[in-house]
Amino acid sequence: MSMRPLLLTGGLVLVENDSFARVSILVRDGVIAALLANGEGPTDAQQIDVADRLIIPGLVNGHTHSHGALGRGGVGGDLTLETFLSGCAWLNGSRRIDDLRLAAELSAAELIRKGCTACFDLFIELPGPSVAGIHTVASAYHDAGLRAVVAPMIADQTIYQALPGLLDHFEPPLRDAVAALTMPQWQHIMATCAEAFGTWPVPMDRVRPGIGPTIPLHCSDAFLQFCAALSNRDGIPLQTHLAETRMQQVMAGRKYGTSLTAHLDSLGVLGPHFSGAHGVWLSQPEADMLGSHQACISHNPLSNLRLGSGSAPVRMLLNSGVTMGVGTDASNTCDGQNMFEAMRLAATLSRAQAADCAGWVTTREAFAMATTGSARIMGLKNVGMIAEGWAADMVFLDANYCHYTPLRNPLDQIVFSESGGALREVMIAGDYVFANDRVLTLDEATLAIRAHDAAERLDTANADTRLMNEAASVVVKSFCGAICAAPSHN
């Protein structure tokens, strides 16, 4: 954090996520101290001329998985979520602590490069989280300068235990192999998380703990209740994959006799610290339930399309008072960490869902979701807007780039056309983390070498697991296909 204040002069600034104005931004101690008329400002400030920039707040990723950065290219084009979970589990196997760090660094580098300044990371460590693993991922984000919620993604049941009837679909010997898979006991998982959170290795202002029970169906009720109690006691954000696929919702009817959200509500899991990822198959009563609990949903449109999960009812959720964020999901299921793409899809996909434009997500709404909405999911205050007293997290776009020439409606042009191609600088808490086409906090060339080496080592180590996973996913595919052919609960 620089002691001397910064004065960014002459740029076209998105003020309070509302309208663009040519103002100077005074940054002091990592915070936007004031928005001033050009020519004003303290004389001791370091002045930077940003006259050829469009300046927007940093985008906030409401849902990602850093482990996916090392899983790129490992997810076939014909996989659904369930066949991915069963068929690609090997991608996360045999990883050492330094692999967890590498994945977080790769993810952070792309996030920064594409204009994201904060993310909610549900990362996985197998067979279960360790204090060293959680701390390593937190340290990686801290060193990269990115804001993050680091949430171990946890479950006490495998997919074979989680879905009633699935095991019966298997023939031996594969049946014995998948039946032998287990997750750690939830009491052990929670003790590890509590210890990791209680001995947090980095300052909490930038990187904080979260808790990520992966999918409600994969977690016992007592486990979910314990996660919620920890979340509520310490104000820790809790995120789970909620109604991501139709199969999950149908299976909830079988397993709980009710919808996923109603089940979570009965366990006391819903509340202002709660967010669901995806929410594709939520019903109107569930949306109302989430809204009345001040809960949030992270909309991850690209991942939903990639895995054929569907498209989330964003207008219905917004109308029910649910705070909406936007996320990318992992780099193996969404194939990147580009929040501009996710934001654009949040706006454009809605146009395929409703004939009446009243149902469409406006560019202003999409931008709010990808900034203040996701920040709310992360439990961050004063992040996601350029305004006095807010975090100095900003993205600087080249105003002369093709997307902006001519310039008539900067917000529409950014949401509908920006890909990251015009991105020139990124600032987090008053520090530049990207400039001159380089991430300043990470050595990207070395990261690439480490990623190639790690992938080769891991693919060799996981070769046998891969064969078993792929055979199992064929059975999971036929099981889930039959489930979804049956009438759904709601």
Ligand SMILES: [Zn+2]
């Ligand atoms: Zn996810």
